[in-house]
Amino acid sequence: MNNVIYLMLRRMRLPLILLVLTYAVSILGLTLIPGADDQGNPWRMDFFHAIYFVSFLGSTIGFGEIPYPFTGAQRMWTTFVIYAAVISWLYAIGSLLTLIQDPGLRRVLALSAFTRQVRSLPKQFFIVCGYGDAGSWLVHELTERGMYCVVVDQDRDNILSLEVEDLHTDVPGLQGDATESGTLISAGLKHHLCRGVICLTGSDDSNLEIAITSKLLAPEVAVFCQSDYSDSAANMLSFGTDHIIDPFGIFASRFSLMFHAPSMYLVYEWMTAVHNAPLSELKTPPPGTWVLCGYGRFGKSVHEHLALKGIKTRLIEADVQATTAPEGTIAGRGTEAGTLLEADIQFAAGVIAGTDDDANNLSILITARDLNPNLFTVGRQNLRSKDEIFKAARIDLTMQPSVITAQQILSLILAPLLDDFLRLASEQTEEWANLLVSRVAGVVEDVAPTLWELEVSPLHMPTVFDCLIRSEEVRIEHLCADPRNRPDRLPVVPLLLKRDTGNLLLPAIDTQLRGGDQLLLCGREEARAHVDHIMHDHRALHYTRTGIDRPSGTMWRWLMRGRT
C-alpha cells in the first residue's frame, strides 16, 4: 500500500506545483493592482480578500466583485486568473484520474487488496493455482464445506468469473503468474494457516515450477499436482510433491476394473464421488475387441491398462508417426465412417473416443453408433462447458479429466485416510468389494456416501477420551449407535482404523478404540451430526455405551441416586 501512496504523490508533484503557483501569482496580482473603493478613493485589495476571491473564482463559484466593484485593470487581471485557474484545475484533476486509471497502479492496488484479504483469512486455506474447469469445481466444493481458498490464475477472465461466482466463503483471487515465487508468497504460501498448494494450471511445466517453489519455500505445506506426463510426474515426485494426480491413469485403471471387478470399480467410484451426487449405477462394458480413437496421453494409458486385462483394442490415430503408435494402427481421425469400418467397428464391443477435441469425440461416437447400434460408448469430455451436449448424446461412460482430478484432490483433502483405504482395498478380492458395496448401498440409499475422519484425541473426542482415561472401554459401535434409540444403528460404515500398530481395513464394530486412533467413516450426511454429538456430549456417549439415559439435572440425579 505504501508503494501506491508514493507513486501517487510522485506523479502529482507537477500538477500540484502548477496549482500553487497559479494561485500565488493570481493572489499577488490582485493585491498589487490599484483599485477603487465605493467612494472612488484609491484602494488596494488585501491578501485576505484576494485569497477569498481567487478561492471561489478558481472553483468556478463566482460570488461577484467584492468588496467593491472592480476597476478595468482588476477585471483584466481577473480574466487572466479565470482561465489560468480553470486550466490548472483541469490539469490536476485530469492527472489524478489518469493516475487512478493507470493499469500499473490498478495492479498495485489489486495486489495490496489481495494480500490484505489473504492475511486476514480466519481459517486454514488452500492456494489453488489455475481457475479452469478443475480449479473452479474444486474451489466450489471446498467452499461449500466451509473451507477457505485463495485463487491465482493468469487469465483475467477466470479471475473475473471467480468474482461473480456465488461462493460460500470469501475467496481472494489474483491475476498473476503462480510460477513466480513473489505471487505465491502474496497468495499466502508462508502464511501459518496455509495447508496446501494445488497446481491445476493445465501445463505440466508450470505445475512443476509451482511445486518446486512451494516445496523449497514452505516444505511443510502439502502440494497437490496434476500431471499428464509420466516423466514430469517422476520429476515432481523427486522433490517431495505430496500428491500427483494423473487423471488419464486414474480413469484407465478404473475403466479396466469395470471388466473383471465391477464391484471394486464401484468402491472407487462411490468413495471419490461428489457431495450428494446420485449414486452411479453399474454398467458393465462387454468384453471383446474395442476400438480406441486417439493415441495421445489418454489413449496410451487406456491401451496399456486394457492390454494388462487381456482386452484387445484396435487403434485409430490421425498422426501415427508423432504419437509412436504401435503396428496395425489405422491412420485417420475416426470421425468418418471409412476409418471406423476399417477398424471393424461392426464387430467391435465398444468404442472409446479419446482425442483432445470434444467435437471430434462426439462425432466419432455418433458415427460409430450409426454403424453398430449395440456399441458401448466411452467419450472423453475435455471442457465442462460441453456438459449439455455430452448428456444429450447419451454416452454410456463419459470421462472428464478435470472432474477426475478435482474429485481426487478433494477426497485427499477431506479424508487423507482414503488414500490408505483405497490402496488396501485394491489388494482385496472382488467378493470383498461386492460385500462392501452392498453394505454401503444399504446405508446410503440413493446418494453418494459422505466420507469423514475421526481422531481419538482430547480435542476432537472429549467424551471418548474421558472414558479412556478412566479406563472404561469404548467400542466403534458406541459411536455408530443412534443416540435417540440405542438399538438402532446410524447409517454409517467404518472403513478404516489407523493406529500405530497398523491399519485395520473395515474394522469390526466391537473393536475397542484407543488414544491416537484415526477412523475413516462413510455414510449418510445426517449421520455425521449424530456421531459428532456422541463425541461431544457425555450423556449421549453414556447412553450409547450402557443404554442408561443418565439424568442431567442435579435434582433429578439426586432422586435417582443408587438406581444406576
Next chain:
Amino acid sequence: MNLEKVLFAFFTILALTLNFGFFVGDVDNPAHHNAYELFAALVVSLVATIMKFGDRAHIGALLLATSLVADLQLITAALIWGSTLYVMEQQLTPGITASIVSLSGGALLANLISVLLLVVETVTFRR
C-alpha cells in the same frame, strides 16, 4: 548537473532566505515585517513541500517532515494576521506582531534544518 536537483535546492534555500527576510527586524514592530514577504515565503515553502513528495529514502522523509512543519508555522502566522485585521477588525498590536514573527521564527528553524539535511545529503552522495 541535474535540473531536478537544481530546482529542489533552489526552492529549499529560497524558502529559508525569504523566511529569514520576513523574520529579521524588531520582533514587535509591524513596520519591520512585510505581508508580501510572508506571502512569498509561504508560497515557496508550499512548492518546496510538494517537490519533496514521493521520495522513499529516509532522508527524503525527514525533508518532507521539516518542510511540513515550516508550512504549518507560516500558515498559522498568516491566519493570525488575517483574523486580527478582518475578523477582530483591529490594528496589529506589538503583542500580535510578536506572535506572528515568532511563529515565522519557528518556520525559519525548520527551513534551516531542511537546508542542513540537503547539505548532509549532498556531502554523503557518492558517484
